[in-house]
Amino acid sequence: MYEEGRGPRLAPFCDLVCTRVYPGIDRRLAMSVAGQRDPGEVRRADWQRQAAELGVGARLLLDEVGRLADALPAAFAAVAAAHRAAWGDSPVIERVGRVIAKQCRRTLLLFRA
Numbered sequence: 001m002y003e004e005g006r007g008p009r010l011a012p013f014c015d016l017v018c019t020r021v022y023p024g025i026d027r028r029l030a031m032s033v034a035g036q037r038d039p040g041e042v043r044r045a046d047w048q049r050q051a052a053e054l055g056v057g058a059r060l061l062l063d064e065v066g067r068l069a070d071a072l073p074a075a076f077a078a079v080a081a082a083h084r085a086a087w088g089d090s091p092v093i094e095r096v097g098r099v100i101a102k103q104c105r106r107t108l109l110l111f112r113a
Contacts (some may be wrong), residue, residue, distance in 0.1 A: 021095040029042075037107075076101075
């Protein structure tokens with residue numbers, strides 16, 4: 001994360017929790033994308049507005065979001081497999097993997113909207 005006057009720093013660990021797998025926890029994004037906090041509604045235009053707000057090129061941000069949405073499901077699958085090999089099956093890990101795959105598909109679909 002980036003804080004004015006402090007520069008870049010690691011986000012709090014609470015930002016690393018996949019809240020979508022736990023009932024009763026807020027499902028909105030901790031930080032908005034151009035004011036949009038519903039991850040199922042973030043469209044290409046939102047990312048373009050976010051790029052303008054950040055002062056970076058829209059193409060750079062769009063390319064990176066697309067690259068991450070393409071790569072994240074396979075990367076998570078590899079981590080989940082290592083976790084499974086070390087500690088056995090975990091229903092939460094499986095649910096997180098499904099949520100990640102679904103959101104990445106949705107992100108790529110909304111990129112076209």
